Amino acid sequence: MASPAAAVIRIEHLYKEYATDAGPVPVLKDVSVNVMPGEFVAVMGPSGSGKSTFMNILGCLDIATGGRYVLGGRDVGTLNKDELARLRNQVIGFVFQGFNLLPRASLEDNVALPLIYRGTPRSERLARAREMLAKVGLDAYHRSRPNQISGGQQQRVAIARALVTQPTLILADEPTGNLDTATSSEIMALFTELNQRDGITIILVTHEPDIAAYAQRLVRLADGRIIYDGLVEHAAPEHTEATS
Amino acid sequence: MTAAMLAEAWLAMGANRLRTFLTMLGMVIGVGAVILMLAIGQGTQRQVEESIASMGSNLFIILSGSTTSGGLRMGSGATPTLTLADAQAVEELPAVNAVAPSAPGTAQLVYGSNNWSTQVYGTTPAYLTVRAWTLASGFPFTDSDIRSATRVALLGKTVVDNLFGDEDPVGKTIRIRSSPYVVLGTLAPKGQSLDGRDQDDTVIVPVTTAQRKLFGTQFAGTVRFIMVQAESAEAMPAVEKSINELLRQRHRIREGADNDFSVRNLTALANAAAETAKVMSLMLGAIASISLLVGGIGIMNIMLVSVTERTREIGIRMAIGARGNDILLQFLLEAIIISIVGCLIGVGLGVGGALAVNAFSGMAIVITASSIFLAFAVAAAVGIFFGWYPARKAAAMKPIDALRYQ
Numbered sequence A: 001m002a003s004p005a006a007a008v009i010r011i012e013h014l015y016k017e018y019a020t021d022a023g024p025v026p027v028l029k030d031v032s033v034n035v036m037p038g039e040f041v042a043v044m045g046p047s048g049s050g051k052s053t054f055m056n057i058l059g060c061l062d063i064a065t066g067g068r069y070v071l072g073g074r075d076v077g078t079l080n081k082d083e084l085a086r087l088r089n090q091v092i093g094f095v096f097q098g099f100n101l102l103p104r105a106s107l108e109d110n111v112a113l114p115l116i117y118r119g120t121p122r123s124e125r126l127a128r129a130r131e132m133l134a135k136v137g138l139d140a141y142h143r144s145r146p147n148q149i150s151g152g153q154q155q156r157v158a159i160a161r162a163l164v165t166q167p168t169l170i171l172a173d174e175p176t177g178n179l180d181t182a183t184s185s186e187i188m189a190l191f192t193e194l195n196q197r198d199g200i201t202i203i204l205v206t207h208e209p210d211i212a213a214y215a216q217r218l219v220r221l222a223d224g225r226i227i228y229d230g231l232v233e234h235a236a237p238e239h240t241e242a243t244s
Numbered sequence B: 001m002t003a004a005m006l007a008e009a010w011l012a013m014g015a016n017r018l019r020t021f022l023t024m025l026g027m028v029i030g031v032g033a034v035i036l037m038l039a040i041g042q043g044t045q046r047q048v049e050e051s052i053a054s055m056g057s058n059l060f061i062i063l064s065g066s067t068t069s070g071g072l073r074m075g076s077g078a079t080p081t082l083t084l085a086d087a088q089a090v091e092e093l094p095a096v097n098a099v100a101p102s103a104p105g106t107a108q109l110v111y112g113s114n115n116w117s118t119q120v121y122g123t124t125p126a127y128l129t130v131r132a133w134t135l136a137s138g139f140p141f142t143d144s145d146i147r148s149a150t151r152v153a154l155l156g157k158t159v160v161d162n163l164f165g166d167e168d169p170v171g172k173t174i175r176i177r178s179s180p181y182v183v184l185g186t187l188a189p190k191g192q193s194l195d196g197r198d199q200d201d202t203v204i205v206p207v208t209t210a211q212r213k214l215f216g217t218q219f220a221g222t223v224r225f226i227m228v229q230a231e232s233a234e235a236m237p238a239v240e241k242s243i244n245e246l247l248r249q250r251h252r253i254r255e256g257a258d259n260d261f262s263v264r265n266l267t268a269l270a271n272a273a274a275e276t277a278k279v280m281s282l283m284l285g286a287i288a289s290i291s292l293l294v295g296g297i298g299i300m301n302i303m304l305v306s307v308t309e310r311t312r313e314i315g316i317r318m319a320i321g322a323r324g325n326d327i328l329l330q331f332l333l334e335a336i337i338i339s340i341v342g343c344l345i346g347v348g349l350g351v352g353g354a355l356a357v358n359a360f361s362g363m364a365i366v367i368t369a370s371s372i373f374l375a376f377a378v379a380a381a382v383g384i385f386f387g388w389y390p391a392r393k394a395a396a397m398k399p400i401d402a403l404r405y406q
């Protein structure tokens, strides 16, 4: 592996606790991992093992309670709220299990939304949005609303929205969790293309071994710790088995 | 960026039209009420000021009466104690500009087939000076008419309208209580007096004619009241004092005994009326402003609900890179648009309402650019003030908490 300095993501001894009424609950315990540019990483683990917590921290939506997270050479722990918003806007594209599109806005407006926050002029915004919709095969639907298309199509719109800012990193938390097998394959084919043709780094959470098989590298979490980190094909069968 | 934000705000408002409309309604009613109340208040104020200006300046009125006869005090004007000679004596006092003794009464007027009942003032030419009253046509009677008690008359506008219609009255002969009077001239219109009477519904004749030929008097040569104009506002206290001294002396009133006349400062009374009108105008505006405040609280209430409802949307926006300020601006813009659009409609409604009030009740109204501007400024301020807290609340959310919100 290349030197850690070149890593997109460098995580050292990361801890995350949630403060609850019953006291602090430790969720991530001493997680360390590096992700190199162009890698395609699948994150697996039983429910409650801390996958979403981990992804939210990677996506700068939440902050760790301990340890260091360096994203693209910048120590995230030292950044203020506006700088974090800027990272989310310029470096990261997030894809959620529940799509998270704005129900009232048209598909092209949904896809163009991140560009509003970097001050791109309207005509250019819409042109880029149409380009991304074309890339995910939904150009014909640009004036439709999210509730007028299928779940698989909605997820493709969400991917288009994540891509419109030309991010170096895509984080996807169970992107196929709400989709049937055929639609899941389509979505995964899209991710694979983005990774292989455009060189975008992808980190993807899943419960399904079939989905994880699209990745090169597997990180397996259990109870807030990494219990496997290596190539998918080298993983022992118990590390790739389906979880729920 | 701001254009995009405006479009977004518009979209959000369009998503729940009824609610947006109801929120706006609070603003519409508030602004409408302020505009309407200011229009009525300022209209009343203007009317009072015009009445005061039409009254004449630096005026006293001396009323006969307030006598004590056998321990019984009579009201002002009850017994005629003032005479033409009193008026002439007052005229000699320093700083007195003009003096007009008056003997009023009501009489029936006839011209051709028209007749009209009105107030007839017996007075001197000085009355026109005192009241700052000009003629619309013809010329006034003179001191020689007073000396010989000629049957001549000046007609107010309302009287002309009722007796002559479009005909020119100057030189014509009318009958007052069946005797013929020549019309010398017509008075320029003056409008309403402070107590709401039509000042143009009047006829002026020489005081001597009124006394001897028209009404007759209980005691020869007495008048009901005397109007006195001082040379300046500063001279008024001194003039009032010297009138009192002079009349007490002329009426042989002993030290310590009550006056058999009373002197009233009309200008001071009028100023008090103007002050009252101003206070009323302010009160109306203040009461209407409360509804504007209530409208503002309505906006805040709805914005708070809206922020809670749209927590997930806020989370999504933050996840794709919206900064706190972007979210703040979005919600603030919504509040401001609601209040400004509401204000526009409210201005329309207030102006329309004021015009309607004027058309149907004849109440005076004044709509000034400054009152509209004021309503606008207040509406914008209300939007920002009451929109700020909910917008701040939205902007302060943590991205992950907003996203997870169910």
Ligand SMILES: Nc1ncnc2c1ncn2[C@@H]1O[C@H](COP(=O)(O)OP(=O)(O)OP(=O)(O)O)[C@@H](O)[C@H]1O
Pocket: A018, A019, A020, A025, A027, A045, A046, A047, A048, A049, A050, A051, A052, A053, A054, A244
């Ligand atoms: N906001 C929170 N406050 C308190 N505890 C939380 C919070 N969010 C998550 N947790 C706890 O942290 C643990 C990990 O949650 P997380 O959502 O990261 O799991 P996950 O691996 O994504 O599970 P799943 O596969 O079901 O999505 C769980 O035990 C959960 O109860």
Ligand SMILES: [Mg+2]
Pocket: A051, A052, A053, A173
């Ligand atoms: Mg999860």
